C-alpha cells in the first residue's frame with residue numbers, strides 16, 4: 001500500500017529522476033492495474049515519456065474481469081499502443097514480455113546491427129504509481145537467475161542493473177509516479193483497490209460506494225458471495241444493501257446496529273482479495 005505523500009517538490013524531483021533514468025533506457029514498461037487502467041495511470045507519463053518506446057502492462061489481470069481485460073486490449077490495439085495483460089504473481093512468464101519488447105524495438109535493433117553494434121544490452125525501466133505491482137513485476141521478470149550488474153562507467157554509481165537472459169538489463173529501481181489524485185472518482189477507485197491509505201479515507205463511505213458499484217455491475221457475484229438474493233440487493237438503497245451484507249455476516253453491535261466499520265473492512269478486504277469475483281472498475285471509453 002502507498003505510504004508515499006506527494007508534494008510539489010517531491011513530484012518535481014521524481015520527474016527529474018525519471019527523466020534522467022529515461023536517457024539510459026531503451027524502453028519503459030508502464031505498469032497499470034488492470035482493474036483500473038485509467039485511474040492507475042500517472043497524469044504526466046505521456047508528457048514524460050514522449051516518444052520513448054513503451055510497453056503498457058495491465059498487471060493484476062488475474063483478478064480483473066476477463067471480458068473487460070479483452071476490451072482494454074482491443075482499445076490499446078486500435079490506439080496503436082503496445083499492451084499486454086500480465087500477472088506478476090504466480091507466474092514466471094518473462095519470455096513473453098521480453099519477446100514483445102524485442103519486437104517493439106525491432107527497427108532500432110536492426111539499425112544498430114547494421115552499424116555493427118551487436119552486444120549492447122536492451123535496457124528496460126519500469127514505471128507506475130504505487131501498488132500496481134512494479135516490485136512484483138521486477139521479481140517476476142528477473143526470476144531466480146537474476147544477478148546484479150556491477151557499476152560501470154557512464155552509469156550513475158547508485159544505479160543497479162539486473163541482467164536478464166537474452167541480452168536485456170532491467171533497472172532495479174522502478175520509477176514511482178503519483179496518481180491523478182485530484183479527481184474524486186479516481187481517488188475512490190484507487191481506494192477501492194487499496195492504493196490509497198485507508199486511515200485517510202472514510203472506510204464506511206467507501207464500502208457503501210463499492211457496494212453501489214457492485215450492485216450495478218456485478219449483482220450476481222455479490223449475491224452469491226453474501227448469499228443474499230440479487231433482487232433484494234438491487235432493490236435496496238446502497239447503504240441498506242451494505243447493511244444487509246453486514247447483518248448476514250453477523251457483524252452487529254449491541255442493540256442490533258450494524259458494525260459498519262467491521263463490515264466495511266471485510267467488504268474492502270474481500271474485494272481486494274478477489275473473493276467476490278474477478279472485477280474491473282473501469283472500461284475503456286468511459287470518461288473519468
Ligand SMILES: Nc1nc2c(ncn2[C@@H]2O[C@H](COP(=O)(O)OP(=O)(O)O)[C@@H](O)[C@H]2O)c(=O)[nH]1
Pocket residue numbers: 001059060061062063086087088089128129130131132133134135136137
Ligand atoms: N493478484 C495479483 N496481485 C498482484 C499482482 N502484482 C502485484 N500484486 C500484489 O499487489 C500488491 C502491490 O504490489 P507491489 O509489487 O508491491 O507494487 P508496487 O508498489 O508497484 O511495487 C502486493 O500485495 C502484490 O502481491 C498480480 O499480478 N496479481
Ligand SMILES: [Mg+2]
Pocket residue numbers: 134135136
Ligand atoms: Mg514497490
